[in-house]
Amino acid sequence: MQTGKSLLFAAAIAVSVANIATAGGFMLQVGNPNASAEAQAMKAFITVKTVGCHDPSNAELSAAAIGMKDGKRERIPVRVRRLSPGMFAVARQWPAEGQWTLEFVARHRTSGIVASALVNAAPEGFDRGSVKLIPGEPSPDAIDQMIAKR
Numbered sequence: 001m002q003t004g005k006s007l008l009f010a011a012a013i014a015v016s017v018a019n020i021a022t023a024g025g026f027m028l029q030v031g032n033p034n035a036s037a038e039a040q041a042m043k044a045f046i047t048v049k050t051v052g053c054h055d056p057s058n059a060e061l062s063a064a065a066i067g068m069k070d071g072k073r074e075r076i077p078v079r080v081r082r083l084s085p086g087m088f089a090v091a092r093q094w095p096a097e098g099q100w101t102l103e104f105v106a107r108h109r110t111s112g113i114v115a116s117a118l119v120n121a122a123p124e125g126f127d128r129g130s131v132k133l134i135p136g137e138p139s140p141d142a143i144d145q146m147i148a149k150r
Helices: 002-021 037-041 140-148
Strands: 026-031 044-052 059-069 072-078 081-084 087-091 099-108 114-122 132-135
Touching: 026 099, 026 114, 026 132, 037 044, 037 081, 044 059, 044 099, 044 114, 059 140, 099 140, 114 140, 132 140
Parallel strands: none
Antiparallel strands: 026 044, 044 087, 059 072, 059 099, 081 087, 099 114, 114 132
C-alpha cells in the first residue's frame, strides 16, 4: 500500500513540475489592423500577436481559411507577414463569397508550446465576438463548431 501512495505522490510531483515549466503561458491575441500603420499599409484584414512569458518573438505562425463554398468544405493556406517580433498581419486571401473561419496556429521554437485561435471572417472584417483561443492545436470538432455557428 505504501508503494502505491509513493507512486501516486511521485506522479503528482511530476505533473506539478511540468505545469511550472510551462507556467506563464503562450497564447495569441487577434487585433484590428487599424492599430498598426504597417498593417494598414499592407491592407491587412487582421493582426495576430503572440503573447506570454515565453519569448513571443520565437514563434512561428501559420494560418488557413476554412469554409464552405458551393456546398463543399474548402481549406486555403494563408500567407502570414511578420510585422515585428511576435506580431503578424494577414491580408485577405480567400474569396469574398462563402463563409470563412480563420485558423491561426503558433509554435514556439524553443519551448515547443503551441497556441491557436479561430475567428470567423466577414466581408467587412473579422467577428471579434467569435474569437476562440485554444491552448494547443484546434481540434476538428472546434473547427466544425466555429463553422456551424455561421
